[in-house]
Amino acid sequence: MAHDLGCERFICLTDAKLEAFEELKDQIQQFGGEFHTISGPLPLVSLLSADQELMVIADGLIADRAQVAALLTGQRGVLVLPDAAGIEAGFERIDATHAWGGIFVARGQIVEQLAHMPEDSDTVSLLLRLALQSAVKLVPLDASHLETGEWLLLREGSKLAEREQSLLKSSAERVSWWEPTRAMSRRIARFLAPDGLDHGSLIFGALSAVSFAAAAVATFFNVMPWALLFLALSILASETREGMLRLKSLLRGAVPKSTRKWFGLLKDFFLIGALSWPFIVAEAATELFLPVLAIGMLRLGERTWKAPLSRLLTDRGIFALFMAGISAFHLVDLGLGGISLVILALSLYFQRESQITEA
Structure with a gap:
């Protein structure tokens, strides 16, 4: 999904050391990309420069690739859902009427402010707040995608199994x-x-x-x-x-x-x-x-x-x-x-x- 939008460097926020990361690294290298794992906000500062674009994907998000490409190709923005439907589906509220849709694209310069944040901060939440403060526009996402299973924030194994079968069927x-x-x-x-x-x-x-x-x-x-x-x-x-x-x-x-x-x-x-x-x-x-x-x-x-x-x-x-x-x-x-x-x-x-x- 990130590759569809032109991402060249892939960074996973994790404290874990898993064998699966090696397989993921091999897949990304086939695209000609780089893969890194970091455990907090500070290492991200050295990996991005102000003139680059940053795409952030929420942990556990399973989204329809075609929809993501249609909404964000060639533009910056924060995908948002109606607050009631989004919060019920597990997404984070960002204002009185919207919940975050799980993906945003912003200027890389917002990362510089992470250098002044505590090391144990929630990196994704910080980046989301910084993106919203930088006046990145909100891109609405139709809540109907939540009902069809095209847009999920995974919290249960049963949902993952359903999405897996849907993805296999479509592929x-x-x-x-x-x-x-x-x-x-x-x-x-x-x-x-x-x-x-x-x-x-x-x-x-x-x-x-x-x-x-x-x-x-x-x-x-x-x-x-x-x-x-x-x-x-x-x-x-x-x-x-x-x-x-x-x-x-x-x-x-x-x-x-x-x-x-x-x-x-x-x-x-x-x-x-x-x-x-x-x-x-x-x-x-x-x-x-x-x-x-x-x-x-x-x-x-x-x-x-x-x-x-x-x-x-x-x-x-x-x-x-x-x-x-x-x-x-x-x-x-x-x-x-x-x-x-x-x-x-x-x-x-x-x-x-x-x-x-x-x-």
Whole structure:
């Protein structure tokens, strides 16, 4: 949330020494930021200069990031709630009609006055009073956000659990069942979140690598059905790992990175090899023709077919499963040729239809 507003230095007010701080530090360094822990107001004076901006977040605040960005991007201000609703929700009263909304942005120069305050002072309350005295404007926050759970000051574990489920629901990727492998992988990631995200990504990454190796071994021994089944499992495990990593990144406010492009090429090369193995070098062109044609047609259909049918062609896991079943009956050539003809025919149909214009 602070990163959304451009914060570069993150300071936690605490006396505790927790292992979780090391993980938090690593996350912040991924943003290119700094992380510090301090136990009182005086160390803050040396960390900020008068020309910097200061953002303060109340302890225990869980707020909707989009709302915070909409209200405070590019401006200073103290978020405020109507006094009755805010105080009932646990927020601090700041005047006769308002309660603090839990966040404010002010000039860094207010920190200089902390040097004259007692070391055991409540740093956040002091900063809030100094911000209000510096005539920072009040930015009203609709009290309805308190009712929807988008804005909470956590005091009970049950509220945290509710907010956790709400955050997971909003962050989880929604993938259509027209991409069955991806859709299943994202639902597995959501089912295992949040506790399983850290170790789950490692487990599914290992499962993907082991399955891929097993597929290579089965291909070498010319057991095509098993090679394709192991490849389908590897693809599902890889997609699940990526789904977990993306969900983890989204929950932490980072931009998820995708490895689908290079892995997609690897899957296609492996499929071509598995479907044409074993082949004699002198007859390689003949052996490779149908597998290369089928993969080429899949890529053509991805571009020319209309959604959602086009999404089905991107799913190499389903293709591998289909070919595993076909290969069990020794009908690989017939299956590859049939798939290629169907995709070509529909690609020509969709392309021709898309070129029709109205006078």
